[in-house]
Amino acid sequence: MPKVNINEVVNEGEFNRFHIGLLICSCFIIIFDMFDLVIYGSVVPILMKEWSISPVQVGAIGSYGFFGMMLGAIFFGVMADKFGRRNILILSVVLFSIFTFLCAFAPGPLMFSIFRFIAGVGIGGVLPNVIASLTDYAPKHMHNMMVSIVMCAFSLGGILAAFIGIYFIPLMGWKSVYWVAVLALLLIPMMVKYFHDSPAMLLMKGRTEELRFVLSKVNDKVSLTTEMEFVTDIVKEPGSPVAALFKNKRTLGTVMIWIAFFMCLLMINGVSTWLPNLMFSAGYALGSSLSFMIVLNIGAIVGTLILGGLADKFGVKKVLVPMYIMAAVSLTLLGFKNNMIILYLLVFITGACTMGAQNISYSFVSQYYPPLMRSTAIGFASGIGRIGGIIGPTFGGILVSLNLSTQMNFLSFALPGIFAAVAFSFVPLKLAYHQKIKKEIDIA
Structure with missing residues (x-):
């Protein structure tokens, strides 16, 4: 047969x-x-x-x-x-x-x-x-x-x-x-x-x-x-899919992915909540401050599509790590006085490299784990990330209450991007699941 x-x-x-x-x-x-x-x-x-x-x-x-x-x-x-x-x-x-x-x-x-x-x-x-x-x-x-x-x-x-x-x-x-x-x-x-x-x-x-x-x-x-x-060459692992997240040398990758998701969603939700206020406090008109949010989301859409194509060509990890670093750099530069064209460009890049990169990271997780534990892996990464998302607006509120300079506020939002980049750089790609399994398992 x-x-x-x-x-x-x-x-x-x-x-x-x-x-x-x-x-x-x-x-x-x-x-x-x-x-x-x-x-x-x-x-x-x-x-x-x-x-x-x-x-x-x-x-x-x-x-x-x-x-x-x-x-x-x-x-x-x-x-x-x-x-x-x-x-x-x-x-x-x-x-x-x-x-x-x-x-x-x-x-x-x-x-x-x-x-x-x-x-x-x-x-x-x-x-x-x-x-x-x-x-x-x-x-x-x-x-x-x-x-x-x-x-x-x-x-x-x-x-x-x-x-x-x-x-x-x-x-x-x-x-x-x-x-x-x-x-x-x-x-x-x-x-x-x-x-x-x-x-x-x-x-x-x-x-x-x-x-x-x-x-x-x-x-x-x-x-x-x-x-x-x-x-199929996919082997069902014994035990629960939750425990499997930490088996077969996945522990480091799982922890680093969770840290990256937490940091990135903290950064995204914090910036999304406080960007208009921070720009207004920096001396820009309220109307232009609100327009930054539109540009931020347009950058997210364009960035997601572009990064998706690049990830299919070069691999997700090779795209994600530099994108998070670019997000941190662009957020830091937003704290300095620039002309409006440069500001809009920086906000666009921020949207592409924060929201866009985060969107691609879900695809990374779905491919990183075996199919029989894929939903569990995405669910936990998303759930841990949501905690960062909940903390993000509060983190921004604390920064504003400290009466820091505009530069320090944006630098503080940029740091989670660096942490996310470092975390993803430690995610090992060579796992048992990705190695070629010579013996085919007939499950039927």
Whole structure:
């Protein structure tokens, strides 16, 4: 009986209609994912007046969503590697859609906070499974580019939230923006069609007919008959996928990845929160200070796409380390007086080398670990990173309260970029998973 290596079938496939459908579906999920997260900012002024809540309460309610995301990324990442990515991804979408929708019916801040937290858990479970699924089925030469395109959908979700808030709130009130969230449930049939569990899991569980079906879609140049026997060079490691993060010489890489994610998201969230204020304090007009945020996000989109192409060509690590160093340099230079053209250029580079590099780092993690623990790895890296993201705005607030110079403020935000670069430089690339395994394991 002829043998077919499932990994080679996927890696050698060409970008086709299946990948386009998977990409489009992933982008829509991420757009709704980001929309549900950021729409809160649009209704804050109204909620403060309607419910008579203080700025401290507003901040606490916002934090509940981020804590939910952290827990959801870790929990659903682990569950996906145990029970399958598609079901967990659908559950995540259902959670964030329904509970964001229910926010419109919250009678007060307590129930609103509870709904926000549960919606955050669902939001946290989305990214690890979307990225893992893309990596499972993307052609080898397009792993990073496909992830890059999907990560740009985060910015689109933020833009969509802003436009919907501007149009719907004056027309139908603040509750109307939360009604939009339920539309994400319409994506479920599309998710059932284009999302599948990893090829290794399908083979391990004996779901060979489903495996044959999806592989024929992924690589339509290969004829897969019932007489063929599927094999893989991926070995299921004993124990839990969480423990496996620290086995087979992965401990150093796992710890360094977590440090890099923590530092980078601290830097990104801190800069995103405080950039307009810092520029205004440095003597720039408020209007131009706010425009820096637009340039920052444009830089993130352009940078993500460019870095994705470079990562596919040269390798992710070779791109990430210099990008984090460039982010630190550009942030440091922002602390000095420059003309507006140079300032906008520095802000653009900052967006490309912080948000853009962070987006690519998710792709790195998805390829660094074996498929049967991929969602767990991304979930934990994302969860640890969320902690840095939560600390980032507070870190900026402490800096501002110390009345430091503008140069010292930006230098302080630049230092995490250096730490992230150093951490990623210590991540070893030669692991047991990446070495060629001579013995093929027949799981079926």
